Amino acid sequence: MSSHLPDFVDPWRLAERGKGFSGQIELARLPRLAEALASPAGHADFDLQFGWDGEKRIHITGTVRARLALKCQRCLEQMNQAVDVAVNLVVIEVQEQAALLSEDVDPVLAEEGQISLMDLIEDELLLSIPQVPRHAPELCRVDPADLESVNELEDTMADPTPFAVLEGLKSKRQN
Numbered sequence: 001m002s003s004h005l006p007d008f009v010d011p012w013r014l015a016e017r018g019k020g021f022s023g024q025i026e027l028a029r030l031p032r033l034a035e036a037l038a039s040p041a042g043h044a045d046f047d048l049q050f051g052w053d054g055e056k057r058i059h060i061t062g063t064v065r066a067r068l069a070l071k072c073q074r075c076l077e078q079m080n081q082a083v084d085v086a087v088n089l090v091v092i093e094v095q096e097q098a099a100l101l102s103e104d105v106d107p108v109l110a111e112e113g114q115i116s117l118m119d120l121i122e123d124e125l126l127l128s129i130p131q132v133p134r135h136a137p138e139l140c141r142v143d144p145a146d147l148e149s150v151n152e153l154e155d156t157m158a159d160p161t162p163f164a165v166l167e168g169l170k171s172k173r174q175n
């Protein structure tokens with residue numbers, strides 16, 4: 001088991017040797033994920049194992065865990081969500097092979113015989129983010145019953161006065 005995370009790996013060689021990788025990666029190093037977060041602080045723990053499955057396909061199993069700082073879409077404040085992703089991937093060489101997989105596994109495409117572990121970890125974390133992240137009702141600053149007034153407030157904020165726009169431009173120029 002290696003804790004060093006190479007950029008690209010050859011999944012065939014790793015499966016042949018039954019190799020795996022485990023360790024930590026800073027969330028800030030995953031640009032697509034960082035963009036989707038309220039804050040890229042923190043890290044993900046990963047544990048990925050390569051092997052062959054019963055159908056002679058390369059199987060990547062393991063876990064990716066992180067605490068993600070998301071933006072609650074109800075109160076717009078930060079919320080921390082622990083995600084614990086069970087990785088269950090089959091390596092494919094051409095996109096068409098994806099259609100042949102059963103529903104309990106996901107495909108990962110090897111390009112020129114290689115896959116990027118960082119992309120793989122990033123994709124797993126991106127898929128774990130709920131489409132509309134929201135605090136649990138008891139933790140949210142906004143009572144769902146008050147939602148109507150919040151929507152009204154957001155409408156007002158989304159429509160800045162021309163004066164506010166000008167102020168914004170001025171401060172931008174000064175920066």
Ligand SMILES: [Zn+2]
Nearest residue numbers: 072075135140
């Ligand atoms: Zn909230």
